[in-house]
Amino acid sequence: MTFARGTLHRFFQRSNRRATGFIALMATVAPAFMPVSVHAAPLAELKLDYAYYSPESLVIKRNGWLEEALAPDHTQVKWVLSLGSNRALEYLNSGAIDVGSTAGLAAVLAKANGNPIRAVYIFSRPEWTAxxxxxxxxxxxxxxxxxxxxxxxxxxxxxxxxxxxxxxxxxxxxxxxxxxxxxxxxxxxxxxxxxxxxxxxxxxxxxxxxxxxxxxxxxxxxxNTWGFLNAREDFIAAHPDTLAHVLKVYEKARLWIAAHPDETAQIIAEESKVSLPVAKLQLSRNDFSHPQPGSQQLVALKAAAPILTQEQLVKPGTDLNQVIEALIDVKPAQPVIAANSSK
Incomplete structure (x- = not known):
């Protein structure tokens, strides 16, 4: 096929106008279709539990440290009492709380049965049951x-x-x-x-x-499986900055407890409505020196998990090792603990 010089010139002019128009149109509509980086607005209300079996939660609540940390973001703090892991896990599953305190193996059982949680911090290594x-x-x-x-x-x-x-x-x-x-x-x-x-x-x-x-x-x-601080997966994804504030305050409480055992026992006694000797006995059965989730918890939970299968507490064929690995989230606490270690 052959074109006269004038015909060919007019063809390219029309093509260029169409291309220019197409580019302009795409510039207008592309933002509606292209993924963009969005920063979540500050959380209006943080919902988390406090529990008599979690000394850090009682210390934090008593001292108002979390309210103070979140004040610049105008985030309100709602405290919900958990009387046991089962209650904390129910609240997490329903969205009644964003962050909750449970025992490790109880969290595995809940995760295996569809509770959308991850363990982001270890609040203690307790001997809290017998x-x-x-x-x-x-x-x-x-x-x-x-x-x-x-x-x-x-x-x-x-x-x-x-x-x-x-x-x-x-x-x-x-x-x-x-x-x-x-x-x-x-x-x-x-x-x-x-x-x-x-x-x-x-x-x-x-x-x-x-x-x-x-x-x-x-x-x-x-x-006695570890004391886990768990967070909902959607909360972890949407509000990493708020979660970081929570973990920083938990770290502050952990270090404060080590330096102030008598004051901690007094807070436990008053919050739990038990005598001071009872609070001191409870506190003596907690080890606060391992806040970072990781290999210790993986090993302990994988050793404990067979009871869930043996007692038919999970669906047949459930890969509990996979559940445990999905539960333990090492990342959120790492920078917070590292910052304290470098001080």
Whole structure:
């Protein structure tokens, strides 16, 4: 095909005008289709829990440190009481809170069953649970619990501790009668003789020892999984700056507790409404020296996880190792802890 010189010139003129118009049109509409970097507006309200089994949460709440840290962003702080891991996990799953305190294995169980959480901080390495009997109980061994009533709060570390403890004696959940009661109600049921044993949780367990003379039938610190500070996945993604403020304040509380044990015990006593000796006993059973989530928790939880399969608490075929690896989020706490380490 051949073109005269004038025809070819007019062809390119028309083509250039069309191209210019197309480019102008795309410049107008492209922002609606092209991904852009958006910074989330400051959070209007942060919802998080406080728990009697988490000394940091009580110290932070008492001192107003989080409200102070978030004041420049005009973020309001809403505190919600969690009486146990099961409650904290329910609140996280429903969106009633953004950040919540739970035991490690309870968080694994929730994550395996669809709770959209990640563990972003370790608030303590506790021995906060044991199997407890009355001071006059004839029961002296785990084997003697066969056929007995044990109070425990479903979905919590004491509940899972109980199942693991029973397995060490060749027993299963079917060999005992587990009575589902919240932790303080379990203590009352034990004291009143309504159950034979109780899967205790501090500070209620410490109060039972100090005030009631209750006896710890079975202790195993390795069966006490770590104290996890969990956050909802959508909150982590949308509000990393707010989460960083939360972790900085938790770090401040952790270091403050180490330097002020007597003041911490007083806060625990007043917030939990227990005596000072009870608060001191609870505090003595916490190790605050490992705040960074990582390999220690992965190892501990992978060792503990088989109980969830053995007791049919998760769907058949659930890859619990994969669940645990998805739960532990090492990144959010790293810069916060590193900043304190360099001081």
């Amino acid at each position: 199997l407890v009997v009355r001071k006059d109980s004839p029961i002296t061994t785990l084997a003697q619990l066969k056929g007995k009533k044990i109070a425990a709060t479903n979905g919590t570390d004491p509940f899972l501790f109980t199942l693991r403890a029973l397995h060490t004696a060749g027993l299963s959940r079917d060999d005992v009668q587990i009575v589902n009661l919240q932790h303080p109600d379990g203590r009352t049921a034990l004291a009143n003789g309504q159950v034979d044993a109780w899967a205790g949780l501090d500070p209620h367990m410490a109060a039972a020892e100090v005030n009631d003379g209750a006896r710890l039938l079975y202790r195993n610190v390795d069966f």
